[in-house]
Amino acid sequence: MCGVVGIKLRESVEKPQAAALALTMLMRLQHRGQDGAGISFLDKQNQFKTLKGLGLIDQAFRGFDPAEFESQTRLAVAHTRYATTGTGGVAELQPFVDGTPRVAMAHNGNIVNTAELVEKLNLVTHGLSDLEVLQQTFLNSLKKGGGPDEWLSTLMNEFNGSFSVVAALQSGEILGWRDSFGLRPLFFAEFAEGWAFASETHSIAALGVENKIESVEPGGYVFVDSSGTVKRGKLVSTKNPKSQKKFCMFEAVYFSNPQSEFMTDSNKLQSVYRSRFSLGSELAKFISGQIKSGEYDYVVPVPETSRTAAVAVAEGLKIPYREFLIKNPYVSRTFILNSQEARLRALKNKLSLVGPEIKDKRILLVDDSVVRGNTSRLMAERLREAGATSVGLASTCPPIKHGCFYGIDFPDPKELVAARFENHSDICKSLGVNALFYLPQEALTRALGTENLCMACLDGNYPTRDSSFERFLELRKSHRITAAGRSSSGGLT
Numbered sequence: 001m002c003g004v005v006g007i008k009l010r011e012s013v014e015k016p017q018a019a020a021l022a023l024t025m026l027m028r029l030q031h032r033g034q035d036g037a038g039i040s041f042l043d044k045q046n047q048f049k050t051l052k053g054l055g056l057i058d059q060a061f062r063g064f065d066p067a068e069f070e071s072q073t074r075l076a077v078a079h080t081r082y083a084t085t086g087t088g089g090v091a092e093l094q095p096f097v098d099g100t101p102r103v104a105m106a107h108n109g110n111i112v113n114t115a116e117l118v119e120k121l122n123l124v125t126h127g128l129s130d131l132e133v134l135q136q137t138f139l140n141s142l143k144k145g146g147g148p149d150e151w152l153s154t155l156m157n158e159f160n161g162s163f164s165v166v167a168a169l170q171s172g173e174i175l176g177w178r179d180s181f182g183l184r185p186l187f188f189a190e191f192a193e194g195w196a197f198a199s200e201t202h203s204i205a206a207l208g209v210e211n212k213i214e215s216v217e218p219g220g221y222v223f224v225d226s227s228g229t230v231k232r233g234k235l236v237s238t239k240n241p242k243s244q245k246k247f248c249m250f251e252a253v254y255f256s257n258p259q260s261e262f263m264t265d266s267n268k269l270q271s272v273y274r275s276r277f278s279l280g281s282e283l284a285k286f287i288s289g290q291i292k293s294g295e296y297d298y299v300v301p302v303p304e305t306s307r308t309a310a311v312a313v314a315e316g317l318k319i320p321y322r323e324f325l326i327k328n329p330y331v332s333r334t335f336i337l338n339s340q341e342a343r344l345r346a347l348k349n350k351l352s353l354v355g356p357e358i359k360d361k362r363i364l365l366v367d368d369s370v371v372r373g374n375t376s377r378l379m380a381e382r383l384r385e386a387g388a389t390s391v392g393l394a395s396t397c398p399p400i401k402h403g404c405f406y407g408i409d410f411p412d413p414k415e416l417v418a419a420r421f422e423n424h425s426d427i428c429k430s431l432g433v434n435a436l437f438y439l440p441q442e443a444l445t446r447a448l449g450t451e452n453l454c455m456a457c458l459d460g461n462y463p464t465r466d467s468s469f470e471r472f473l474e475l476r477k478s479h480r481i482t483a484a485g486r487s488s489s490g491g492l493t
Contacts, residue, residue: 004199009074019069022041023078028200038052103135107134109162110405111130162407164178173226178221193207200256203260259273264449283309284313286439296364299321303351358383358388364392372410373417
């Protein structure tokens with residue numbers, strides 16, 4: 001899971017600052033990746049210049065002259081990384097620039113069958129990322145001529161996994177496209193000064209175009225040529241001949257900014273905030289039939305992403321809402337850290353308690369999801385240490401029992417608390433809670449307003465699955481991820 005942006009400005013703009021605008025957009029995607037960031041833009045000599053650095057976005061670009069971003073640039077691509085695999089070095093940061101003429105490219109997703117593709121397509125890569133495999137395939141198609149339909153045909157048919165990509169061409173064109181299932185998000189908008197792509201609508205909204213944002217179609221592309229002509233197209237993939245849509249449900253449940261939107265079955269954009277409130281309302285309905293009146297004194301959210309749902313749970317159950325867990329804003333999102341040790345260390349520094357308010361109280365914790373169980377286990381323990389007499393846990397996501405190979409970092413089911421234990425009571429015991437409430441799967445689809453969801457981590461029904469999944473998992477376990485299987489999506493933890 002990462003954040004990508006791309007921007008092209010019109011020739012009529014007198015002082016074009018595409019790099020500065022791309023950086024502004026990227027800042028609104030910081031929650032999607034905190035390992036590092038990069039930006040590539042065409043300079044006055046029509047050459048791509050690339051700046052990259054590790055850490056948060058402001059840290060990543062701190063050593064560069066601000067004038068770099070304020071110079072006259074009409075085309076830029078930027079990326080913030082959430083590392084799924086790899087060593088974490090600067091060389092792995094996107095965008096990647098390659099080819100003749102040059103192409104700057106960044107992507108969000110996870111391509112699983114890179115090992116097979118390197119062999120089958122006879123590609124030459126350096127083992128940095130699956131983006132290399134994607135980019136080399138694109139460049140080979142580009143050499144043959146034609147347009148986006150020809151350039152993307154092999155990618156749509158051969159690549160197994162998820163990918164939302166933005167590519168800027170040295171000739172002044174920009175192109176964005178999504179995998180045939182639309183697993184990862186990508187949005188596009190035309191505005192007064194030009195055209196923009198981003199992983200989330202909230203990023204594009206920084207340009208003041210809230211009402212003009214569209215979702216790039218699954219299996220589709222949007223291409224803006226050097227003259228500013230916009231072309232939209234869609235390719236039918238052999239991996240998805242029926243053109244099924246399978247948007248990742250975890251985007252709405254956890255990853256996306258609450259100010260962003262995603263597409264519902266009615267082809268309307270629905271806010272992530274509204275979706276999370278609906279998840280909370282559905283959860284309250286489910287819990288109400290299983291608890292006694294007065295069983296809990298307070299509903300308490302695990303900040304940040306569960307706050308909205310917790311308000312809805314409190315309203316639905318008519319239980320007072322309190323924020324007794326205080327988040328340290330300077331600690332990374334623990335879910336996207338790349339080791340169990342790092343996650344546990346960060347958790348201890350991430351959340352502190354308002355102890356005196358908790359003593360002798362019965363607490364119903366609300367969290368967006370329970371993945372490995374680290375946060376839930378620690379919070380239950382800390383609440384009891386503060387004097388809570390009982391702790392219940394309610395999750396707006398159903399039990400996560402299967403690995404994700406599409407860009408969320410839990411490909412190994414052995415890491416998942418709901419997969420490690422056979423029955424509900426054993427999960428409760430493992431987490432140290434008195435009661436555990438998971439939102440039912442059918443309630444999740446109602447809340448999100450769409451059944452076109454990838455819920456493979458819940459039910460094991462992967463949109464695509466073959467032997468490359470197992471090979472990817474084994475390579476990741478052995479830490480031998482090279483060009484044959486390294487993720488560029490900046491994401492799995």
